[in-house]
Amino acid sequence: MTWIPQDVSSICGQNSTSLPACSPAYLAFVSFIVQYFGKSNDNYVARSDPKGPEEYDFIVVGAGSAGCVLANRLSEITGWKVLLLEAGPQEPLVADVPSFGTFLRSSNIDWAYRTQPEKKSCRSKRGRSCGWARGKVMGGSSSINYLMYIRGHPRDYDDWAVDNPGWSYREVLPYFKKSENNRSPEIVRGSPGYHGTKGELTVEWFPYTDPNSEILIRAWKEIGYGKIDANGNRHVGYLRYQTTSKDGQRQSTNAAFIRPIANDRSNLVIRTQAYVTKVLIDRRTKKATGVEYVLTNSSDTSPKRALAKKEVIVSAGAINSPKLLLLSGIGPTEDLRELGIDAIQDLPVGRNLHDHPRMDGLTIKLSEKTRILASLDQMKNDSLEYLKTQRNALSAMGVLSAGCFVKTDLERIPDYPDIQFTFDGTNVKDHVAMAEEAEGLAALPLAYYDGINISPVLIGPRSRGYLKLNGTDATWGAPLLHPNYFGDDHDLRTIVAGIREARKLFGTRAFKENGYTLLAEPLPSCRQHRFDSDGYWRCVIIEYTNTIYHFVGTCKMGPRSDPSAVVDRYLRVHGVGSLRVVDASIMPKITRGNTNAPTIMIAEKISDDIKHYYHRHCPGARGKLCFFGS
Incomplete structure (x- = not known):
């Protein structure tokens, strides 16, 4: 895999030096970055392309801030077979360099979305729209963001918990701490009880301090x-x-949760450049049974199928998670019918978008x-x-x-x-x-x-x-x-x-x-x-x-009685069995701060919920673990 920077030719046009990115010096430097930083540190065990339907316990769609955490935590149970599907490539070395964040947007590891023209925003931008960067790479947007580790205000979570018991700040704080390896003693000592030091995700100050x-x-x-x-x-x-960095390098969720364990867990299968086109749902039982996807880096572009014995978990982010639900027949019925999609469950998918x-x-x-x-x-x-x-x-x-x-x-x-x-x-x-x-x-x-x-x-x-x-x-x-x-x-x-x-x-x-x-x-x-x-x-x-780029809310968490809700407090899709959405799209209301840390927390919490659910419902458990060989 080689990182491919943004193609600026369509923007530069005839005025080759009118924009900073159109200058010869910029183009020379980007070529230099490709040469020295274009490859990947990821070294996953190669898996052969599937020839027929595959079967797993859990299928996680999207290896972003939430998906990497879920894949790690669920594959801790050795008897559970987990498939992690990511539409983008492996994480390139250029993403490790904090100061190179400017070069990642609109490259081949960014979905490079744009908003529709509106009357009250983005009016003087290109196409009267704003660019919306989203990570299309292992680690998702945690691989292209600006690394800030901010949880938001405790009141944010207490507000969530009004309609969603279990989500108060007191109840979610342990899951923030579980992931966190805070290496700044001044912070840990100054806020006793608020920080973790033994998690997978390193949080620290950068080793270099900018004088300004x-x-x-x-x-x-x-x-x-x-x-x-x-x-x-x-x-x-x-x-x-504080930032999600380690010794001067980015700590994406891929670097923190997947790279260290990917080749050691035979029960975890990772497929990159695997574009999921549909969640397979049994129309009679309204139960998710698997996914359909295309390997975009393969000469064989025929649809592949993977089946889930337990659950499909959609963690594709606040834009692509609702998109996938809509493509699968879950969403506003009238909108689906206009596109010729058979409606399976009428839910307000895609609403409540905010930023x-x-x-x-x-x-x-x-x-x-x-x-x-x-x-x-x-x-x-x-x-x-x-x-x-x-x-x-x-x-x-x-x-x-x-x-x-x-x-x-x-x-x-x-x-x-x-x-x-x-x-x-x-x-x-x-x-x-x-x-x-x-x-x-x-x-x-x-x-x-x-x-x-x-x-x-x-x-x-x-x-x-x-x-x-x-x-x-x-x-x-x-x-x-x-x-x-x-x-x-x-x-x-x-x-x-x-x-x-x-x-x-x-x-x-x-x-x-x-x-x-x-x-x-x-x-x-x-x-x-x-x-x-x-x-x-x-x-x-x-x-x-x-x-x-803090998009949230499009698969809102709330009780069945809430007409604006898509998932319940365990992030199970209302009315559809064996299907969850676990990412920033479930936030009822955005947190007052950067959203990467809360998204990681959400995945940590739901990973525990899933483990506890299958422990309680394991036949013959009688209070003992029955995690199928764990």
Whole structure:
């Protein structure tokens, strides 16, 4: 397997140097990355292509943040045979390098989805739509994300538990700790009882500290914010983000949960580039019996079938899990009939779609002494040094290490943030082009930049959208994504309030002493407004919408009495036996923070639920384990 970067030819067009990713230096550096970082560290035992129907105890569809955890935990039971199917390839070495995150989007390990045009968002982006990155690779989106380990607020889970007993923060905390191997003693000691140190997933600070991230933290402190561990008992304040990294390298769920055990467990079968097209459901019993899939890297593209003696578990993410259910006849009956799909179970699959939107355009222009740039030769040398040491600037993500959680005046609940600030290094010269089309066009690793985008992220959105199947090609085409960003005006007003809080930073000594200035060049689509007015920022939010790719909710968890629910509290699909959905799509309401850690927790919890269920229902167990040879 070789990593294939984004093909920028369709974007660059005639103006070959008008965008950063169209420059000769960028193209040369990407070629260098392919040469030195394009291969994979994965070394799974080769399995022959199936010639007939296969039979397993469990089939897990999707090897992402949840699927890798499930495959690991279920295959701990030696008598259970587990099949893990992933549509993408093995995880390439380029994904290990934290600072190379800019190059992963729109490459061959990204589904590279885009939203449908809407009136209140993404209006000045390419095609009047926003790019939605999703990992199409072992590890899923944990292999292409920006590594932040944030659980969200305890209240988020307590709210889930109102309708879903068992999901309160007190009850899910042990599952966060179970996975976690936190290697930062200051964090563990400072938040006793909140962190684990013996799990598979390493959580730590990057070994390299970007100097501008320290300046940003000083500025937040100046305007009155205190230091927090966002995964502890205080949630409003500044922090240095902990990340899913180990010794300067990404810790995807593939690296943490699959790579160490893949060749040691004969009961775990892994198939990459296996595109699942349907869950097989017995129409008489309404029970899932297996899946149908196509091996896209094989000369034989005929559909294969795998049968499940116990369960099919769909863990394909908040976009592809509902897509697969819809293709299998589970969803709104009228929508299915329009596409000629036989409806098996009428459920609101694809509804309740929501996300953490943000915006670009509030930009710090750095001084000569604070900007961090590099020539092509220096970037190459730094990359070769990283291969040897994993300790230089490429082992971190630039200013993304600094962050702050803020509660604006629009949020009434104490210590309950509604804005999360992230900081992205950027190229000031190309700030307009980057605002119009950021996805896949960053020409530099995250370690190098001469400007900083201050990104207020809306973490308590009220707006809800939906997704539907593509009527042109439902099976292979991208689903139609309607996020309905800012459908509720409260969301717009909250981001503007966040901007006003961030503007205070420019009055701090930390900013002034280091020559940080506001880039006061209005973005083209908003020049009719006075720069820095509320009207200007509302315009920027709508025209230059962005996201940190936290899509959730499309297979909502809730009781049968909830007309908006798709799965129950054990994540079993309502009305369909032997079928669960286990990933971020089940979240009734998004957590107030990054969603990778909660998704891993969800998989840990349901893995235990599954084990306990089959223990209780094992004939003749009489209180003893009967895990078929375990």
